[in-house]
Amino acid sequence: MSWQVQEAKQRFSELIRDATTEGPQIVTRHGEEIAVVIDIEEYRRLKGEVVDFKEFLRSGPGLEELDLHRDHTLPREIDWTG
Template structure:
């Protein structure tokens, strides 16, 4: 796994991409902190495989009938805005 300072990664971006494809993930570092990783598309797709998108995630959850929600049957209290 390679590591690159931000400026070096910018200057040699083509090489970063090639190494991500041929050698594996490339880490980008800014001010001594790992801030990003460049992956080959094949690796990214492998990681994402089987993971539902957000819509699928919501649909796969339990139905609302599982929830026991009761609403108060009391009449709504009147509300008056103060006069200024």
């Protein structure tokens, strides 16, 4: 959706609602695109503030950095006689 500056000012609440529900809203002045209004979550994602869960997992250490070696000695013996 495209909004002229004057219309965006007059219908600001609607502009914000549409940015949240319908996606980015472009603001124009004399037919030239000058700004875009986007939902805050989209802004944070674009800015890199929000990492989705998959990216969070991928950013962790590789398995080669983890100590996954198991002690192969036998467990201690248990006296079952009491």
